[in-house]
Amino acid sequence: MSKARRKNTPVIPSGVVFDIPEFYEQTLSCQRFLFMDLFMKCGQDRILVFSSDQQLQLLFDSEIIFMNSTFDITSANFKQVYLIHAHKFDQGLPVAFCLLPNKRGKTYFELFERL
Structure with a gap:
C-alpha cells in the first residue's frame, strides 16, 4: 500500500523553495484550498495555510x-x-491547517493579520 501511495505522492522537498502541485492547491470540487503561500524572507521562512472558503466562513462566523x-x-x-478550529455544533471543527517556519511572534502576527 505504501508503494502505491508513493507513486502518487510527490517527493518531500529538501528546502522551502518548491512549487506546490495544483492537485494540493484545490479541493476535490476544484475550489481553492491553498489560502496563503508567503515568504517572510526571500527564500526562507515560508508560511503555508490550507483552508477552503467554507472553512474560512466557519472561522469568521x-x-x-x-x-x-x-x-x-x-x-x-x-x-x-x-x-485552527471553529466552534460549531458543540465541537471544534478544523478550519485552517498552517505550516509555520518558527515560533516567533512576528510569524503569528503575519498569519493572523492575513487571515
Whole structure:
C-alpha cells in the first residue's frame, strides 16, 4: 500500500523553495484550498495555510476558536503544524491547517493579520 501511495505522492522537498502541485492547491470540487503561500524572507521562512472558503466562513462566523500546534510531525522545511478550529455544533471543527517556519511572534502576527 505504501508503494502505491508513493507513486502518487510527490517527493518531500529538501528546502522551502518548491512549487506546490495544483492537485494540493484545490479541493476535490476544484475550489481553492491553498489560502496563503508567503515568504517572510526571500527564500526562507515560508508560511503555508490550507483552508477552503467554507472553512474560512466557519472561522469568521465563530465566536469561539481553538488553536493548537505540534512540532513532531513537520517536515524539515517547517517547525510546526498549527491548527485552527471553529466552534460549531458543540465541537471544534478544523478550519485552517498552517505550516509555520518558527515560533516567533512576528510569524503569528503575519498569519493572523492575513487571515
